[in-house]
Amino acid sequence: MKLKGSVWKFGDHIDTDLIIPARFLNVSDKDELAKNCFSDLRPDFAMKAKSGGIIVAGENFGCGSSREHAPIAIKAAGIGCVIARSFARIFYRNAFNIGLPILEASMEQDFIEEGDRITVDLASGEIRNEANGKAIKAMPLPPFMRAMLECGGLVPYIKQQARDSK
Amino acid sequence: MSMTITEKILAAHAGKSSVCPGELVQVQVDLALANDITAPLAIEVFHQLGANRVFDREKVALVPDHFVPNKDIPSAQQAKIMEEFAYQYDIKHYFRVGEAGIEHVILPEKGLVVPGDLVIGADSHTCTYGAMGAFSAGVGSTDLGAIMVTGQTWLKVPEAIKVVYEGKPGPWIGGKDLILFTIGRLGVQGARYKTLEFTGSAVTDLHMDDRFTMANMAVEAGAKNGIFEPDDQLRSYLAGRTDREGVYWKSDLDAQYDEVVEIDVGEVEPQVACPHSPDNVLPISSMDTVPLNQVFIGSCTNGRMKDLRAAADILKGRKAAKKTRLIVIPGSPAIYKEAMKEGIFEILLDAGAVIGPPSCGPCLGGHLGILAKGEKALSTTNRNFIGRMGHSESEVYLAGPAVAAASAVLGRIGGPEEL
Numbered sequence: 001m002k003l004k005g006s007v008w009k010f011g012d013h014i015d016t017d018l019i020i021p022a023r024f025l026n027v028s029d030k031d032e033l034a035k036n037c038f039s040d041l042r043p044d045f046a047m048k049a050k051s052g053g054i055i056v057a058g059e060n061f062g063c064g065s066s067r068e069h070a071p072i073a074i075k076a077a078g079i080g081c082v083i084a085r086s087f088a089r090i091f092y093r094n095a096f097n098i099g100l101p102i103l104e105a106s107m108e109q110d111f112i113e114e115g116d117r118i119t120v121d122l123a124s125g126e127i128r129n130e131a132n133g134k135a136i137k138a139m140p141l142p143p144f145m146r147a148m149l150e151c152g153g154l155v156p157y158i159k160q161q162a163r164d165s166k
Numbered sequence: 167m168s169m170t171i172t173e174k175i176l177a178a179h180a181g182k183s184s185v186c187p188g189e190l191v192q193v194q195v196d197l198a199l200a201n202d203i204t205a206p207l208a209i210e211v212f213h214q215l216g217a218n219r220v221f222d223r224e225k226v227a228l229v230p231d232h233f234v235p236n237k238d239i240p241s242a243q244q245a246k247i248m249e250e251f252a253y254q255y256d257i258k259h260y261f262r263v264g265e266a267g268i269e270h271v272i273l274p275e276k277g278l279v280v281p282g283d284l285v286i287g288a289d290s291h292t293c294t295y296g297a298m299g300a301f302s303a304g305v306g307s308t309d310l311g312a313i314m315v316t317g318q319t320w321l322k323v324p325e326a327i328k329v330v331y332e333g334k335p336g337p338w339i340g341g342k343d344l345i346l347f348t349i350g351r352l353g354v355q356g357a358r359y360k361t362l363e364f365t366g367s368a369v370t371d372l373h374m375d376d377r378f379t380m381a382n383m384a385v386e387a388g389a390k391n392g393i394f395e396p397d398d399q400l401r402s403y404l405a406g407r408t409d410r411e412g413v414y415w416k417s418d419l420d421a422q423y424d425e426v427v428e429i430d431v432g433e434v435e436p437q438v439a440c441p442h443s444p445d446n447v448l449p450i451s452s453m454d455t456v457p458l459n460q461v462f463i464g465s466c467t468n469g470r471m472k473d474l475r476a477a478a479d480i481l482k483g484r485k486a487a488k489k490t491r492l493i494v495i496p497g498s499p500a501i502y503k504e505a506m507k508e509g510i511f512e513i514l515l516d517a518g519a520v521i522g523p524p525s526c527g528p529c530l531g532g533h534l535g536i537l538a539k540g541e542k543a544l545s546t547t548n549r550n551f552i553g554r555m556g557h558s559e560s561e562v563y564l565a566g567p568a569v570a571a572a573s574a575v576l577g578r579i580g581g582p583e584e585l
Binding site for chain 1: 204206210211215232237238240244288289305309311312358359388443530532536549552553554558
């Protein structure tokens, strides 16, 4: 599973209120949520992310509330993958459950800059920056996690397993 | 093998004699919880899984508290999804508006959690029940939807940090000051994925309401759960609320901790967390002059009787400053009634406060007290992220109820000793 895209770069401790402010949680439709993704922090995000992209962030991405609306909004906005130095634990579970690929990678602050084109291989964990030719290895995802992501999350994964076992 | 309280609870619910940090375990859930924001997505998952019953109608709690009484048509639709589900599947612990309060206030109050329980909720502040010697942690809606079907989930056994509180607290010091001080020390990811175990002689004397406040904010240091050793005070709290006995686990003396943090509570001043992070903490004496547009007293962190009493003690015979709005929201109908009977409402109303219906209120910036651009608020809630209580250019300062009440009177951030 390889992903390509240009980078949206964020800092440390990006909380779920920044990802999707609570005032927009009166709906659970993913496309409605996507419209307001990062609306306070980067008002142009929802418009421009549609063409795809990869989020690269620092420590503790997704801290704060348990709202699954946060990874749902990011995925529905068009983002293919989130790479961060670390993730808050509830966000980490939620992302896999709803089928948003995420990778933990220890990387230097300047390894990837805003707008760089990067390639991510979830199987090997390789993150390659096409802009400067450099590559690093993140912790690769085990096969069952990749299968869950390829299905689109936990629910379709469980359903497929049920079909396969019949 | 020596274990912490948390490890013992997880082992018991995984059907194992012992567990160790890092181990993945499948556990039985004693209580599964969701609210009007997280339940609709969990219910969608429930239906997608093709389920036609919940695993146990007495072990699911659904509480409308975030955007209720319904604030607009979309939130009314969300609340309706939860309500219809609750009636269709005969959920015993569904609380309609009027019975409901803030989820983490009413579940303990109604005796739905006992020590040794394993509680999973689709709300990050589910960690509150650690005050009752239970393991409790937040998850998202998909995990919760699956738990409603199976009654089980998987967890990684967390490593633990022991926080030892010793000494005698000064006047006006409550659980909020201790936990803000602790988060300031650890940082917002200092306990990421870990257990925070609150111990020491100063904790033994702490009122249950202070313990709820502290366990509630464990997640603000990134923790998976926060936990207190269940004791006689908890036993008295539970008397008359439930017939379930619970298990009073203790950590073994030689249990393993990743880190031990020692805090002399005698040196802790009233604390304030400045924008925009709960670990950006200063003692009240170091605060600059911050004029306030609004003070909010309430929430799953500080919406209980002891909090209201602390505020009323300070507000008695005083008035909120001319330019400062004071909003008070009791955490449950029972607290609402008690505060009314004790005369606290009269004190609050005389002070110029508005008293809201039991709910999350303005804490998450969706309802009942949202901030305009450039406004500053002091709040007894748990998060002060950018835009948390309203406009992205508003600011939230976090503190306990005593500082909140004093600040309302002063019209700027200040402590009770200034009055």
